[in-house]
Amino acid sequence: AQSVTQPGIHITVSEGASLELRCNYSYGATPYLFWYVQSPGQGLQLLLKYFSGDTLVQGIKGFEAEFKRSQSSFNLRKPSVHWSDAAEYFCAVGPGNQFYFGTGTSLTVIP
Amino acid sequence: DTAVSQTPKYLVTQMGNDKSIKCEQNLGHDTMYWYKQDSKKFLKIMFSYNNKELIINETVPNRFSPKSPDKAHLNLHINSLELGDSAVYFCASSQQGMGTEAFFGQGTRLTVV
Numbered sequence: 001a002q003s004v005t006q007p008g009i010h011i012t013v014s015e016g017a018s019l020e021l022r023c024n025y026s027y028g029a030t031p032y033l034f035w036y037v038q039s040p041g042q043g044l045q046l047l048l049k050y051f052s053g054d055t056l057v058q059g060i061k062g063f064e065a066e067f068k069r070s071q072s073s074f075n076l077r078k079p080s081v082h083w084s085d086a087a088e089y090f091c092a093v094g095p096g097n098q099f100y101f102g103t104g105t106s107l108t109v110i111p
Numbered sequence: 112d113t114a115v116s117q118t119p120k121y122l123v124t125q126m127g128n129d130k131s132i133k134c135e136q137n138l139g140h141d142t143m144y145w146y147k148q149d150s151k152k153f154l155k156i157m158f159s160y161n162n163k164e165l166i167i168n169e170t171v172p173n174r175f176s177p178k179s180p181d182k183a184h185l186n187l188h189i190n191s192l193e194l195g196d197s198a199v200y201f202c203a204s205s206q207q208g209m210g211t212e213a214f215f216g217q218g219t220r221l222t223v224v
Contacts, residue, residue: 032210038152043115043201043215051210088152098167099144099203099213101154 002027004091006102013081014110021076021105023091031093033074035065038088038104047089050074061085083109114138117202117216124192125224131188132219134202140214142166142207143185145177148199148218160185161207192223 005024013019025031032051036044048059055067065076074091086109091102115136124130136143144167145157159167163179174190189196202216 034212036215041218043217044154044203044213045215046212049210049212090154094210094213098156098159099205100156101146104152104154106152 002093002098002100004093004100004102006089006091006105008105009103010106010108012108012110015083016080019076019078019081019085019107021089021091021107023074023076023102024072025074025091025093026072027093031074033065033067034092034094034099035059035063035074035076036090036092036101037061038090040087044090047076081107081109083111085109115202115204115214115216117200117219119219120217121220121222123222123224126192126194128192129188129190130192130221131186132200132202132221134185134187134216136183136202136204136214138204138206138214140204140206141182142205143179143182144203144205144213145185145187146201146203146215148201150198154201158185158187189221192221194223197221197223 003026034049035047038044047063050067089105117134142161144159157171158177160179176188179185199218199220201218203213205211205213
């Protein structure tokens with residue numbers, strides 16, 4: 001069965017520091033992987049996605065993620081965090097017309 | 112121009128009432144979804160429709176009944192509301208096919224008192 005694990009529930013970083021959010025997935029076939037961001041009171045916005053090809057994908061707002069098949073991981077990174085990045089981040093796996101989400105990681109950014 | 116729109120944004124109602132949430136997408140997608148987000152932010156898929164046909168029905172109480180009058184609309188009707196139904200409900204849509212992402216509405220915060 002497909003599943004997504006996000007180990008960090010709450011993460012606090014200083015503004016300007018680098019960020020890495022972890023995501024591990026379980027899926028029997030080629031995974032289609034996504035990172036979404038949810039700002040308070042808002043819906044989910046797609047940051048980036050991986051389908052095939054280059055394992056390092058670039059997204060919006062300066063985010064990138066790297067797919068590592070051997071580790072079943074799709075970690076999200078940003079070299080320098082801004083205060084506006086404070087939000088909930090969700091990793092998802094989508095085998096077509098179904099999307100399964102991780103439990104989310106809440107990011108707090110301190111000045 | 113909103114891609115996936117839900118109404119209402121907030122819904123406060125008493126236990127035992129029946130309520131509906133409406134969703135419309137103008138992206139031309141053929142698949143629509145309802146997700147429930149609980150107080151811990153966990154997102155759980157409830158239903159998925161493809162071209163007005165139900166294709167996913169997770170373990171959701173029978174009190175929840177989706178209805179898709181056309182492929183641009185997916186409504187959610189809830190009968191006999193319970194306190195535990197309080198959550199944020201998200202509608203989403205995608206185009207069928209491998210690797211396409213889902214687009215989400217702004218959510219409906221349902222509070223049952």
